[in-house]
Amino acid sequence: MNGTLVVSGDNVKLQCFSRIKLDVFFLSKEEEPWRTRKKGSKAQDNGQQTTFHLDHVTSTEAGTYRCYGAFENYSFVWSPPSNPLQLEVRGSYDKPSLSSMSGTVVASGHNVRLQCFSRIKFEAFILIREDAPQFTQRKSSTAQDNGQQTTFHLDHVTSIEAGTYRCYGALSEDPNVWSHPSEPLQLEVRGPAGGIVSPVNQVRLSLAGLVLLALVVVLAEACYSHKRSFPWLR
Incomplete structure (x- = not known):
């Protein structure tokens, strides 16, 4: 399965799997429940699975997906839903800028402030770390200098926070549709002995x-x- 953050134009594969020998799977998008896809399952790894293809995705495909299973003779009786999968599509708007108010080389234990800014009136900004996909922060923006900005706080940083950061902008009407990424910001953290970690x-x-x-x-x-x-x- 592709990651939940994809680039506009990419091909995405969403895979449904169950240990129960279900005959069919349904893929539903919570924002558009009437656009449900149905596909037969195949035996795989002591269970049943199928793969749904979303080709050349755009902002239209962004949203929250769940899959359901059913038996062929009772296809109107669905299983409980899977865990939600949030599909976020980036690249629909111009990139914001990302800067550090604390510098890009900081001492371990210090507090870091990363500021995201755009002339586009984004209602929210998202901060990610490229080498740690599980790290994601989203914050509302405020009007500033003929644009929108927000400040992300990284308190008492250690070598764990060192890495490459980018930020994205999003509108409240399409929170899963992100802008192009900002230029990368490399954050380096000095260890206790003064060496850069x-x-x-x-x-x-x-x-x-x-x-x-x-x-x-x-x-x-x-x-x-x-x-x-x-x-x-x-």
């Missing part, structure tokens, strides 16, 4: 540790071989 630097530190470990192993092997060659040196 960013995702890239974390990888470098890990590699340095592996190289050091390999060097220790080589030295230990060399010492062992040397003692075997010259036993009187023990």
